[in-house]
Amino acid sequence: xxxxxxxxxxMKFIYSEYKSSDAFQSYGEYASIIVGRFADKSRIRLxxxxxxxxxxxxxKRQGWIEYVSVDGSTLGNARLSLYxxxxxxxxxxxEHVEQGLQPGKAMLKAASAAAEIAGxxxxxxxxx
Numbered sequence: 001x002x003x004x005x006x007x008x009x010x011m012k013f014i015y016s017e018y019k020s021s022d023a024f025q026s027y028g029e030y031a032s033i034i035v036g037r038f039a040d041k042s043r044i045r046l047x048x049x050x051x052x053x054x055x056x057x058x059x060k061r062q063g064w065i066e067y068v069s070v071d072g073s074t075l076g077n078a079r080l081s082l083y084x085x086x087x088x089x090x091x092x093x094x095e096h097v098e099q100g101l102q103p104g105k106a107m108l109k110a111a112s113a114a115a116e117i118a119g120x121x122x123x124x125x126x127x128x
Contacts, residue, residue, distance in 0.1 A: 012100070015093070015094060027072040030087075034056075057080055
């Protein structure tokens with residue numbers, strides 16, 4: 001399985017865990033716990049601890065997750081440790097998963113943006 005496919009599946013898993021847990025939404029979850037649960041439920045093996053750490057790092061690089069402190073506040077560019085770092089989905093990550101779950105919504109958003117641009121162009125052409 002390609003790395004990009006694993007990342008998509010891992011992000012969908014993180015999203016579903018996040019949506020189903022108030023504690024996760026408030027305080028985040030340890031990266032090691034998320035990766036372990038993902039491996040158990042999906043039966044996709046992510047390799048040793050370094051490989052697992054790299055998947056989390058790639059999600060962060062994509063902007064789909066963020067590192068958070070114990071109180072749930074964003075840490076920014078904190079150092080990643082599989083056992084000590086808490087993560088939660090970023091707004092961009094949540095939007096990415098939700099657009100994948102509802103592709104019609106993304107198409108509708110793009111259509112309304114295109115209509116707005118066309119309307120502004122027509123308005124400018126007519127001098128109004």
